[in-house]
Amino acid sequence: MNVQDFVEGIKRGDRRILAKAISFAENGHPIAKEILRQIYDKTGKAQVVGITGFPGTGKSTLVSKLVEEFRKRGKSVGVVAVDPSSPFTGGALLGDRLRLNGADVDKNLWTDERVFFRSMGSRGRLGGIAKKTGDVVKLLDAAGYDMILVETVGAGQGEIGILEVADTAIVVLMPEMGDDIQVNKAGILEIGDIFVINKSDLEGAENLERWLSFTLSLDSSDSAEKGSANAERWRKRVIKTVATRGDGIKELADAITEHFEFLKRSGTLEIKRAERTKMMALEIAMEEIRAEITKRCSNLLLDSKDPYTIAERILKDIIKI
Structure with missing residues (x-):
């Protein structure tokens, strides 16, 4: 081909x-x-939704229920699940695929032509997503999928990579997951547009909801999309779910749709995507520069020079180009 x-x-x-x-x-x-x-x-027609959070909060179950809900609404759905990589093959361990094949999901989804699921290995990349996640999202977008759900590895800290691909960022929390300091330390409160308290039937859900709502209200930069003083602002939502029972899934899907409408109406979507295109172009350029440097470094190592001299010679060659 x-x-x-x-x-x-x-x-x-x-x-x-x-x-x-x-x-x-x-x-x-x-x-x-x-x-x-x-x-x-x-590309550019699909809504890309990133789902991140601590391990064990029920992200995979939440994704499966969202797929079902959006299919009921007539939307086609692509899912990109980033799994930890095998230390031997570099491939995905497919944990999310195993969960999505269980009792959490309608088996009809696996034969639904308007649902496409792909696991990706993180291959050691930090930030919760794989290096090529953005490319996979673009391919699904071009293939005509209305919704693209990207689930991160779920390392708990440093999961800001989802901002590189997502229009809407969802942070999944759960009761009894640790103290408030740990949540703040993870830095995930800054990246979310919608916050989900999953497993909200557990003790402590009400306290977590109160604390989260209060914390988000303290800082105006955390409760609004950045923009000019007169710009329309998005008020970050806190939604309680019990994904295994389907509780709160409709409300979550509604909030996801509302956020996308806000992004389009306010002009924020265009700004976000333009910034992502710029960052993607820089990443592609840096990747090619790094490959060229690696090749030149390998050749220069044959001269047994010290690393400082090698670096200086490489830089001189690149500046000439």
């Missing part, structure tokens, strides 16, 4: 071609860049 075959297949929603293109993107196949270049003008 050539590039055009892939591009046409993705645009018409061919799931097998889409899956193969995703594999190429993940593995850095030379054809992937050209595929992404040619499908890029077909």
